Amino acid sequence: MEYKLTFKRYDEALRQNKLLGLKCRDCGAVTIPPKMVCRQCASSEIEVVELGGRGKIQTFTVVNVPPEGRESEVPYIIAMVELDEGPWTMGNLDNVDPATATMALIGKRVTMKHKVFPGDKYSAGDSARPLFSLEA
Amino acid sequence: MRKVAVVGVGETKFSGRQEKTAVELFSEAAMDAITESKLKPRDIQSLFVGNVLGDFSEGQGMVQAFAAESIGAFNVPANKYEGACASASMAVRDAFMWVASGFYDIVLAGGVERAATMGTALATRTFAMFSDARYEYPCGITFPSVFALLAHLYSARYGIPLEKLKTQMATTSVQGYKYGQLNEKAHLRKQVTIDDVLNSFMVCTPLQLHDCCPFSDGAAAVVLASEEVARRLTGKPVYITGIGQASSGPLANQSRYLPRITAREISVKQAYDMAGIKPKDVDIAEIHDCFSIANLIAAESLGFFEFGKAGEAWMKGEADIGGKVAINLSGGLKSKGHPIGATGAGQVYEIVKQMRGEVEPGRQAPEPKIGLTDTLGGDGGTLCNLILQRGW
Ligand SMILES: [Zn+2]
Numbered sequence: 001m002e003y004k005l006t007f008k009r010y011d012e013a014l015r016q017n018k019l020l021g022l023k024c025r026d027c028g029a030v031t032i033p034p035k036m037v038c039r040q041c042a043s044s045e046i047e048v049v050e051l052g053g054r055g056k057i058q059t060f061t062v063v064n065v066p067p068e069g070r071e072s073e074v075p076y077i078i079a080m081v082e083l084d085e086g087p088w089t090m091g092n093l094d095n096v097d098p099a100t101a102t103m104a105l106i107g108k109r110v111t112m113k114h115k116v117f118p119g120d121k122y123s124a125g126d127s128a129r130p131l132f133s134l135e136a
Numbered sequence: 137m138r139k140v141a142v143v144g145v146g147e148t149k150f151s152g153r154q155e156k157t158a159v160e161l162f163s164e165a166a167m168d169a170i171t172e173s174k175l176k177p178r179d180i181q182s183l184f185v186g187n188v189l190g191d192f193s194e195g196q197g198m199v200q201a202f203a204a205e206s207i208g209a210f211n212v213p214a215n216k217y218e219g220a221c222a223s224a225s226m227a228v229r230d231a232f233m234w235v236a237s238g239f240y241d242i243v244l245a246g247g248v249e250r251a252a253t254m255g256t257a258l259a260t261r262t263f264a265m266f267s268d269a270r271y272e273y274p275c276g277i278t279f280p281s282v283f284a285l286l287a288h289l290y291s292a293r294y295g296i297p298l299e300k301l302k303t304q305m306a307t308t309s310v311q312g313y314k315y316g317q318l319n320e321k322a323h324l325r326k327q328v329t330i331d332d333v334l335n336s337f338m339v340c341t342p343l344q345l346h347d348c349c350p351f352s353d354g355a356a357a358v359v360l361a362s363e364e365v366a367r368r369l370t371g372k373p374v375y376i377t378g379i380g381q382a383s384s385g386p387l388a389n390q391s392r393y394l395p396r397i398t399a400r401e402i403s404v405k406q407a408y409d410m411a412g413i414k415p416k417d418v419d420i421a422e423i424h425d426c427f428s429i430a431n432l433i434a435a436e437s438l439g440f441f442e443f444g445k446a447g448e449a450w451m452k453g454e455a456d457i458g459g460k461v462a463i464n465l466s467g468g469l470k471s472k473g474h475p476i477g478a479t480g481a482g483q484v485y486e487i488v489k490q491m492r493g494e495v496e497p498g499r500q501a502p503e504p505k506i507g508l509t510d511t512l513g514g515d516g517g518t519l520c521n522l523i524l525q526r527g528w
């Protein structure tokens with residue numbers, strides 16, 4: 001059985017600021033990050049859909065200790081966003097100064113663009129990730 | 137299914153960067169366990185070894201085969217287990233199943249890691265390999281940042297102001313250091329106060345240095361035997377009476393349960409049901425306190441305290457000797473240390489030593505009869521629990 005939404009296709013779309021996911025024909029759940037089957041009912045009757053890329057922040061952190069190779073990026077904010085379609089996804093937060101990131105961020109609405117991680121010697125290439133901004 | 141006992145245990149000191157290789161460290165722990173069991177290496181029928189990052193830390197793969205030969209268990213089947221920080225618990229669980237099934241009578245299980253040897257930058261990079269490489273790592277996720285996300289979420293979900301939660305979290309770290317200070321095998325042996333925790337370096341908000349466990353080097357090993365063999369070898373067998381294990385995908389996909397870890401609740405229920413006990417029956421527990429917030433999250437899902445109330449429980453001494461359940465009398469990952477491939481076997485080592493009354497004064501629980509171990513790998517990707525009961 002073929003993988004419906006590969007990382008390659010997801011990544012290419014994200015670089016156009018389009019967030020792709022999978023919608024289940026059996027239970028209606030939306031799955032992202034993509035998987036072989038529906039994350040809720042394990043059905044393989046799933047189709048690729050474009051998501052709005054909007055949602056609200058459920059949690060966040062400011063990272064001060066970087067992994068090897070990402071020393072120039074700190075401090076940066078990671079956020080978990082509950083998308084309007086239901087699932088959560090992980091991304092970075094763009095227009096907030098890490099020094100002022102507090103619990104007040106939780107519940108704030110965000111919109112999405114993207115940023116490319118150039119990759120390192122372990123990562124099998126580069127890849128885009130969602131870059132969120134607080135809604136104006 | 138046959139009853140299976142731990143008949144001998146061994147452990148190196150958990151520490152910072154070691155001169156010894158993984159094979160050397162594991163061999164030392166293994167020989168201590170075998171000697172304590174009154175056995176010879178040739179009696180071991182198979183090896184089950186947790187090791188996660190041997191390739192990155194010293195360029196060594198397949199450490200289990202070299203370890204088998206090193207200790208003189210020549211040509212026995214040797215298997216490696218990799219479930220990030222839960223690896224050694226998986227090894228002990230599988231070893232248990234092979235003896236319980238009747239296929240083997242005597243086996244060696246354990247694990248080894250040289251996490252400290254990698255240094256902070258490489259260890260932070262490689263530990264992040266247990267998050268999703270495509271959908272999480274590009275965001276710069278690290279092991280502490282996973283639990284930092286959970287800490288802020290915990291504060292929001294249960295309506296506990298962050299400042300109050302941080303004091304509760306710090307209390308768990310202080311308790312870990314209190315006992316680790318007395319444990320001669322522990323990596324970080326020092327007294328730490330709440331103020332020390334709250335004034336330490338900010339790693340990932342809201343987690344500070346003393347909210348985080350260290351990267352450690354070390355090894356631990358246990359000998360498991362069938363009941364019949366165990367009775368011949370020792371008057372103090374510790375039986376494994378319940379086991380559980382479960383898996384999960386990336387953190388985002390666990391959203392319906394977070395900050396609770398679903399896989400833990402599934403795993404520990406298997407273990408409780410198999411042993412026929414309830415959380416209130418547990419006297420001592422070694423739980424996966426990779427970060428202070430992880431203590432609260434774990435203790436609640438294990439059924440010790442109500443959801444959102446574990447921090448208060450720690451502050452009232454309910455997670456201490458004399459409380460509801462004595463947690464991490466070894467010092468836990470926080471102070472005893474976290475050589476990830478060995479950690480679960482180190483937890484079993486501690487429970488067995490506690491039951492035999494063989495730990496240092498000041499951290500000995502009064503005659504514990506039932507103990508529980510809890511290890512978590514990755515973002516909740518692998519959870520494993522073991523229940524141990526005193527057999528005399
Ligand atoms: Zn479905």
